[in-house]
Amino acid sequence: MEEPAIHQFDFALINEYFTELQRQGPGSPEATMKALSFIGNFSSESKIADLGCGTGGQTMILAQNTKGTITALDLFPGSIEKLNATAGKLGLQNRVKGIAGSMDNLPFQNNEFDLIWSEGAIANIGFEKGLNYWKGFLKKGGYIAVTYESWFTDDRPAEIEKWWVDAVPEIGTIGHNISIMQKTGYVPVAAFTLPENCWIDNYFIPQQPRQEEFLKKYSGNKTVENFIAFLRQESELYSKYKQYYGYVFYIGKKM
DSSP: OOOOOGGGSOHHHHHHHHHTSSOSSSOOHHHHHHHHTTSOOOOTTOEEEEETOTTOHHHHHHHHHSOSEEEEEESOHHHHHHHHHHHHHTTOTTTEEEEEOOTTSOOOOTTOEEEEEESSOGGGTOHHHHHHHHHTTEEEEEEEEEEEEEESSSOOOHHHHHHHHHHOTTOEEHHHHHHHHHHTTEEEEEEEEOOHHHHIIIIIHHHHHHHHHHHHHTTTOHHHHHHHHHHHHHHHHHHHHTTTEEEEEEEEEEO
16 A cells, blocks of 8 residues: 555644644755845845745744845645744734735735745645746746755665655756756756755654654544654655755746
8 A cells, every 4th residue: 555645644634733843844044044145135125925934934034134024825824823923922023924825826916026935835836837836926036945855866766766756746856946947937046955954953853742742642543643654754764865855945036
């Protein structure tokens, strides 16, 4: 029997699990800041969208290091509630607004944004589709910055190839993804890999107590047991095959 991919699990379950974690995917404040360093200056009139923002870890880093306003969008209302509460605690509520919505049905105007940001989320609608669709909401000369699962090598072991092709059917090499960025109407500005600590220290290790808590809360629930087993396998495969793949930050400028 084939293992289920993460998107086959109940959305409410995924939301409950990840909303209590600081990060919903690999990344770090340092990686967010590095990506931001490749992008032009912002004014108080600048408009930024953070798509698939989760609970807003990177959103707050963006807000603290740019001017202008940020609209953060995520499918899960629970994540948005947490993001807006955090913005209030940090005194950023006048510049950061979280809204619930879908990345493939955006409630924005054409040419509205100076920057579209998305960490760990574009795979949910597809890299090429996301770049193409989101471009319409960017001003000419505006920037896009996304992290996306990518192969580091042309060849890799069958076990990890199958895992990632099942999860992200379009997964490609860094060179392939840069060519897609060009094809969809962007000038590539930068691409860099996220270091291992973004996965291990910031994503996998913080999940361990949450997994135990979840298994205890839903004792005997087969769906939850399968979900946690999936997440643990993800961590094990990363330890085994991390030289073959990872997240890459892609930054482009709309032509």
